[in-house]
Amino acid sequence: MVSLMLIALPVVVIVVTLCHSQLLAFCRRVCARVPSFLKKKVCVSSTHAYVFTESTHGQATSVLAAFDLYSKTHTSFSIGPKKGEFVDEVVKREAPLRVLELGMHCGYTSVRILRLLPTRGRLLTVELDPLTAEKGEEIILVAGFKNPQFQVLTFSSAEAISSLASLIGESCLDLVVMDHDPDQYLEDLLALQSCKVLSPHCVLLLNGTLQPGAQALLEYITSRPEYFTIGHQVQDMVEIHCHTSTHSQGEESC
Numbered sequence: 234m235v236s237l238m239l240i241a242l243p244v245v246v247i248v249v250t251l252c253h254s255q256l257l258a259f260c261r262r263v264c265a266r267v268p269s270f271l272k273k274k275v276c277v278s279s280t281h282a283y284v285f286t287e288s289t290h291g292q293a294t295s296v297l298a299a300f301d302l303y304s305k306t307h308t309s310f311s312i313g314p315k316k317g318e319f320v321d322e323v324v325k326r327e328a329p330l331r332v333l334e335l336g337m338h339c340g341y342t343s344v345r346i347l348r349l350l351p352t353r354g355r356l357l358t359v360e361l362d363p364l365t366a367e368k369g370e371e372i373i374l375v376a377g378f379k380n381p382q383f384q385v386l387t388f389s390s391a392e393a394i395s396s397l398a399s400l401i402g403e404s405c406l407d408l409v410v411m412d413h414d415p416d417q418y419l420e421d422l423l424a425l426q427s428c429k430v431l432s433p434h435c436v437l438l439l440n441g442t443l444q445p446g447a448q449a450l451l452e453y454i455t456s457r458p459e460y461f462t463i464g465h466q467v468q469d470m471v472e473i474h475c476h477t478s479t480h481s482q483g484e485e486s487c
């Protein structure tokens with residue numbers, strides 16, 4: 234038995250060394266499908282309480298640092314510093330005036346975006362769960378931002394998109410961050426196109442790209458190279474550049 238193991242060990246080591254990236258991708262795919270009840274639960278109230286008490290009010294950097302510290306010891310939905318820096322880079326480069334965030338949770342990404350928006354920039358952030366929306370809005374206020382720099386929409390993404398035209402008027406969205414329900418991603422992009430609310434050079438930031446719903450959106454994007462280009466990727470967050478003239482967006486209106 235021991236000699237059998239000694240013979241098998243080098244084979245295992247060689248296979249793991251040669252195929253480690255495929256094995257890693259396989260493990261990530263398996264983890265992405267683990268039902269949420271088997272994972273540790275994310276607690277909105279505990280995230281909110283920690284950030285509220287451990288940060289210096291009025292200082293966005295301190296609020297973000299408190300989120301990052303919390304995530305080191307607790308399960309968290311926040312995108313974290315690595316993907317956060319990627320968001321920062323996109324916001325600095327694109328200087329968007331109108332941003333739509335789908336999936337606000339406790340406001341980590343919202344705060345990252347708000348602190349880098351141009352003076353006339355505005356964030357619309359959507360959160361389905363009323364308690365989470367309330368807690369997230371409070372954190373954004375704690376970070377020092379005020380209305381009308383941002384507006385929290387306590388709706389589903391589909392409801393929020395259908396009321397966008399009345400909220401943004403003549404203006405268009407320059408940046409859309411999707412970090413809500415991956416199964417909704419494709420439907421929501423189609424609705425945004427349908428409503429003709431995407432600016433001609435809108436950037437889409439997609440989180441959770443290993444999830445099947447996000448894969449469906451990526452397939453849609455890659456099969457339309459005349460309208461979309463895939464940009465940088467950090468972990469499971471990817472940047473997509475839209476080249477959607479009004480005429481390439483859907484025919485129906487909201």
Ligand SMILES: C[S@@+](CC[C@H](N)C(=O)[O-])C[C@H]1O[C@@H](n2cnc3c(N)ncnc32)[C@H](O)[C@@H]1O
Nearest residue numbers: 310311312336338341342361389390412413414
């Ligand atoms: C992963 S968290 C977002 C994390 C956030 N980007 C951050 O960095 O803090 C996803 C959030 O989307 C919300 N959500 C899920 N499905 C939604 C939908 N269809 N419409 C709007 N919000 C949704 C959930 O309640 C949850 O708070």
